[in-house]
Amino acid sequence: MTKFMHVVRTPFSPAQKPNFRRFSIQKAFSDVYAYKALPPVARSMYCFSYLDLPFEPHIKRLPRLPIYRHDPIIHGFFSCFNHLRVLVIFPAWFGPFPFVITKLFHLRYLQVRYFGNIPESISELQNLQTLIYDCYSSHMALPGKIWTMKNLRYIHLGKASYTPNPRIDNNLVTGMPNLEEFFNICYSSCTNEVFSRIPNLKRLSICASSIVRENILYRLLDMSSLRKLEAFKLYWRYILEKPIKRFVFPTSLRKLILACCSHFIWEEISSTFIMLPNLEELKLKYCRAEDDVWRLTSKDIFKSLKLLLSELNLKHWEASSVNFPCLKRLVLKNCQDLQEIPTDFGEIGTLESIELHDCNTISEESARNIEQEQEEMGNNILKVYIHNNNSKL
DSSP: OOOSOEEEOSOOOTTOOOOOSEEEEOSOOSOHHHHHTSOTTOOEEEEOSOOOOOOOTTSOOOTTOOSOSOSHHHHHHHHTOTTOSEEEEEEEEOSSOOGGGGGOTTOOEEEEEESSOOOGGGGGOTTOOEEEEEEOSSSEEOOGGGGGOTTOOEEEEEEEEEOOOOOEETTEEOOOTTOOEEEEEEGGGOOHHHHHTOTTOOEEEEEEOTTSOHHHHTSOEEOTTOTTOOEEEEEEOOOOSSSGGGEEOOTTOOEEEEESOEEEOHHHHHHHHTTOTTOOEEEEESOEESSSEEEOOTTOOOOOSEEEEESOOOOEEEOOTTTOTTOOEEEEESOTTOOOOOGGGGGOTTOOEEEEESOOHHHHHHHHHHHHHHHHTTOOSOEEEEEOTTOOO
C-alpha cells in the first residue's frame, strides 16, 4: 500500500534525500538544514506548527522568530518548493504576507490564517482554485485583482469580507466564471455588478455585519441572476422591519439558512419561501419574530424535505400535513416556548423522524404522542428522538 502522506516529526540529516510528494510538519525544529532536506518535488505541504528557524549571523534578524516574517530565510524556504499544488498553514501568520507564496505558480489550494488583508499579488496565482483565508483584523477586504483569477472555484473567508466591484481594464471584462462557492461575503459587497461576474455560483453565504452602512441595509437585494445557486445562508445582525422582504431569491435554491434575523413576521416566512419550487431544506436559527404564532393556511404548501427550527421565540404552530406534504425530517433545537408540534404531522407519509434537542416537556410529550398514535396505526417508519444536553443529573 502506498503511503499517502509523510508526517515530519523529526529533522532529516543532510545525507538523507527523501522523495515523498506530500508531507505535514507536526513539530517546530531549530535546525534550518532540516528544512533544506525536505523534497523539492513535494506537491502538498501542511504546516501544523510554526517553522521556527534559527538565527543566522549574516542575516539581520532576531533569533528564534517564527517563519511568518518577510525575510530572506522565508523566501529561500518556499523557493525550494516550486512544484507545490497544495499549501496549508494552520498557525496564525504574523507580519507582512510572504510575497514568495504568490510566486508558487502551480498552487491550486491555499489555506492560511493571517492578521491582514490578502495582497493584490495573490492574483499571480492564476492556477489557484481554492482560497481559504482566516483574518484576525476587525475589517477584512479582498483585493480588486481577485476578479482576474478566473480559475477560482471556492472562496472561504473566516469573517464578513468586503469584495470590491469588478472593473473593466483595457476593455477586458474581469470576473470569476468558474466560482462555485463564496462563503462570508459582506452584505455591502452584494451588488448587481458582483453577481453578474459569478454566474455559475452554487453556494453563497452573506453576512450583514456592523460595518454595513444603514442606507445599504434598506435596499433591495436581487439574487435572481444567480440561476445556478443551490445553497444560500444569510447571517443578519440588524433590527429592521420585514428583513426577508428585502431579498429576491433565485428559484433554483435547494437549501436556505436564515440566522440571527429579527423583526420579521411568520407570514413572511410562508409567503416568501413557498415561492421557491426547488427548496428541499429550510433552516431558521437564532431568529426572533415580532409575533409568536406561525399560522399556515391550506394554500401555504412547502415542498421541503427537511425543516430545522433552532432557538426561536415561536410559541404556537398552527399547521397540518397539507402544508408539508413532502417533509422527511423535522428538527427542533432549544425551542423553549413552543407549546406543541402540530398533531397532524403524523399523517405526513414521507416523515421519517422528529428530533428535539433541549426543548420543553410539553413539546416533547406532543412528539411522543404523535409517534405512539402512528405506531398504533401500523406506521413504524416515523421515529422520535429526544436529546436533553442541559438536563440536570
